Amino acid sequence: MAKSRITVDIDLEAQGKHVGFARLPHSVNRSAYGWLPIPIVSIKNGTGKRVLLLAGSHGDEYEGQVALTRLVHAFEAEQIQGQLIILPMTNYPAALAGTRTSPLDDGNLNRLYPGRADGTPSEMIAHFVETQLMPRVDLVLDIHSGGSSLNYLPCSTSVVQPDAQSGALDAVTLMRHFGAPYGLLIKGKSGIGSISEAATRNKILRIGTEVGGRGWVERAYRELCEAGIKRVLAHLEIIASEGLPAPHEMLLIEALPDDYVYAPANGLFESAVRLGDQVEQGDLAGSIYFPATLDRSPVPVFFGTAGMVLCERPNAMCEVGDCLLHLAHPVSTQAR
Ligand SMILES: [Zn+2]
Numbered sequence: 001m002a003k004s005r006i007t008v009d010i011d012l013e014a015q016g017k018h019v020g021f022a023r024l025p026h027s028v029n030r031s032a033y034g035w036l037p038i039p040i041v042s043i044k045n046g047t048g049k050r051v052l053l054l055a056g057s058h059g060d061e062y063e064g065q066v067a068l069t070r071l072v073h074a075f076e077a078e079q080i081q082g083q084l085i086i087l088p089m090t091n092y093p094a095a096l097a098g099t100r101t102s103p104l105d106d107g108n109l110n111r112l113y114p115g116r117a118d119g120t121p122s123e124m125i126a127h128f129v130e131t132q133l134m135p136r137v138d139l140v141l142d143i144h145s146g147g148s149s150l151n152y153l154p155c156s157t158s159v160v161q162p163d164a165q166s167g168a169l170d171a172v173t174l175m176r177h178f179g180a181p182y183g184l185l186i187k188g189k190s191g192i193g194s195i196s197e198a199a200t201r202n203k204i205l206r207i208g209t210e211v212g213g214r215g216w217v218e219r220a221y222r223e224l225c226e227a228g229i230k231r232v233l234a235h236l237e238i239i240a241s242e243g244l245p246a247p248h249e250m251l252l253i254e255a256l257p258d259d260y261v262y263a264p265a266n267g268l269f270e271s272a273v274r275l276g277d278q279v280e281q282g283d284l285a286g287s288i289y290f291p292a293t294l295d296r297s298p299v300p301v302f303f304g305t306a307g308m309v310l311c312e313r314p315n316a317m318c319e320v321g322d323c324l325l326h327l328a329h330p331v332s333t334q335a336r
Contacts, residue, residue, distance in 0.1 A: 001117075004124070008132075012136060019041050039087065040086070043086070045078065045079075047081075051137055055088050057144065059094025060215055062217045066217050081237060091125055114201070135202060140195065142209075152311045157186060178209070254331050261324045269318045272285060280306045281304065311326045
């Protein structure tokens with residue numbers, strides 16, 4: 001495989017805590033020989049499990065960016081047994097701009113794996129994470145939220161790949177230790193370029209989250225991310241477990257294609273439900289209004305199935321095809 005063009009200005013093999021940049025080559029009019037500084041931290045002490053902590057794969061998801069920033073400040077090498085590699089702004093150009101995709105190439109980092117060594121900036125980052133960071137670790141913990149266009153009840157997530165080899169670590173066990181109230185199992189599709197596929201290729205586990213969103217940092221959700229990460233690290237014996245809050249009991253859930261409600265018209269959406277509500281098939285999800293064309297009646301939107309409201313669009317303005325809401329259902333225990 002081609003060698004990454006992204007270089008790291010700290011030694012990822014070195015013992016101790018090192019804070020630096022992964023240098024993303026970026027030759028532009030303002031800076032011919034320049035590079036973009038992707039913040040990266042390595043905290044290594046002795047031998048033990050190794051975890052890659054990522055946030056900002058989508059630049060408008062802030063809970064994880066804040067949680068990882070706080071963990072970088074909090075952890076010293078002496079507290080660690082093993083290694084943490086931490087990137088709070090994984091798709092740095094997107095995180096800097098506060099946008100889901102990169103303003104440089106419109107790249108959605110979680111659709112671009114395995115990336116390309118000589119591709120666009122987002123492709124180069126995907127290639128770097130897959131070929132330079134994943135081979136160094138046993139687990140990827142990848143913090144996501146709803147970003148600016150969605151808002152989620154707090155979930156840990158795992159993509160169940162058809163060809164996954166879970167090895168010694170089991171994703172659901174790790175999700176229970178993370179301790180969010182919900183554990184969302186996502187049926188993997190191959191070939192969409194997700195980081196989960198990259199982890200599977202590297203024969204390591206990846207668990208993620210969907211925690212909040214709406215372009216906001218809900219303090220309780222950021223605290224959950226931070227405590228959840230620490231509980232997973234304690235389970236892996238990387239840090240001590242003393243003083244950590246107990247995990248929330250986790251309900252395993254899944255979302256099927258019929259659970260998603262999409263806008264059938266461009267207009268202003270008023271939701272009829274709240275996160276956590278239980279709804280039946282045919283219940284009113286909300287109405288779309290058209291204040292610019294007053295002769296047009298509001299369009300009601302209905303749920304196509306029953307379930308719990310897990311995710312909402314926090315913006316009233318919508319266009320045809322926007323996801324307005326989605327439901328989820330408990331996974332039957334027999335399925336596991
Ligand atoms: Zn995301």
